[in-house]
Amino acid sequence: MKNTGWSVGMLVLLGILLLVSASFYTVRMTQSAVVLEFGKPVRVVEQPGLYFKWPLVQDVIFLDKRLASYSTQPESYLTVEKKPVLVDFYAEWRITKPLVFYTSVRNAATAQARIGDIVRSFLRGEVGKMPLEAVITGNRKQMIDPVLASANQRLQALGIQLVDVRILQVGLPPEVLQAVYKRMEAERTQEANEYRSRGAEAAAEIRAQADKEKTQILADAYRQVEELKGQGDAEAGNIYGQAYGKNPAFFSFYRSLEAYRQSLGGKDVLVLSPDSPFFKYFRHTLEASGK
Numbered sequence: 093m094k095n096t097g098w099s100v101g102m103l104v105l106l107g108i109l110l111l112v113s114a115s116f117y118t119v120r121m122t123q124s125a126v127v128l129e130f131g132k133p134v135r136v137v138e139q140p141g142l143y144f145k146w147p148l149v150q151d152v153i154f155l156d157k158r159l160a161s162y163s164t165q166p167e168s169y170l171t172v173e174k175k176p177v178l179v180d181f182y183a184e185w186r187i188t189k190p191l192v193f194y195t196s197v198r199n200a201a202t203a204q205a206r207i208g209d210i211v212r213s214f215l216r217g218e219v220g221k222m223p224l225e226a227v228i229t230g231n232r233k234q235m236i237d238p239v240l241a242s243a244n245q246r247l248q249a250l251g252i253q254l255v256d257v258r259i260l261q262v263g264l265p266p267e268v269l270q271a272v273y274k275r276m277e278a279e280r281t282q283e284a285n286e287y288r289s290r291g292a293e294a295a296a297e298i299r300a301q302a303d304k305e306k307t308q309i310l311a312d313a314y315r316q317v318e319e320l321k322g323q324g325d326a327e328a329g330n331i332y333g334q335a336y337g338k339n340p341a342f343f344s345f346y347r348s349l350e351a352y353r354q355s356l357g358g359k360d361v362l363v364l365s366p367d368s369p370f371f372k373y374f375r376h377t378l379e380a381s382g383k
Contacts (some may be wrong), residue, residue: 114147119154124190126153136191155190159255162204167212168265169219169227177227178263179219183211184255185247192251203252210246211257214239232259 118141119125125137128151137143138157145152163182171177185207187193197203218235219227227235236257244254264272 115144116142117145117152118142122156122158124155124157124187126155126190126194127151128153133191133194138190153194155187155193156200157187159184159186160200160204161185162207162211163260164208164212166261166263169216171219171224171227172222173224175224176265176268177219177224178261178265179215179227180260181211181215181257182260183207183257186253186255187251188248188253189251192249194251196250197252203250206250207243207247207252207254210243211239211254214242215257228262228264232262235259 117125119137119139121140123140125143126133127135127137127145129146129149131151134150161182161184164180166178166180168176169179185203187203193203197206215235218239222230222235236259240254240257243257247254263269
């Protein structure tokens, strides 16, 4: 009996210790506590410290007051031209009203999903107002500020403050990239063909100008040659005239020698009569030698 009483006493003491430990809870600097009574929230504790609660009647839910982050994988959005573009973003948020937060979303996982849906909805609206070029190369702050303001208005009702939203990356879907590459290639090919066409046209003009200048130079040279030849023939005729006037017999003899040199120096065959005037100086030479 004594041992049984000792065991019962130990069990009672252990129960009392468990009740005492279940009657107190600690709130840290980074936490807020929502006290539930029979499953319904009755108060919020935001100051750090040690607090009492009724065991078996009250329960405590701890919520993190620190900044939390939310990020997504790239998702497709449509621009004002109905062209798809891939956008991924991240958001930073915190719990500002623990009681409202608990009654509306309960936990951080649900809050993350609601934040993603709300931000994604407003971001889709902003992207849908902008052309593709502005989404990719424009001022992203001008696109994000309306999203942040509108999302905060919706999230206040959930006890959440959206601190920041940033665009991580903007890109094009693979099929759009392929089409862009093909269009760029076609544009570059067209530009290259235009440059080649301009080069061929310039080359043709240069060749035509060169041919024109060549023809003109040759014509000028031929004209100068003919003028010089005319001047030479005139001077030669003048010299021949002067020579003939001074000694007609010698001049006639010299011209005959020139005719002999040109006629008899080649391989041509001449058939002439010995009495021909062409051989008058030959005849004179033969008669003088007595043959």
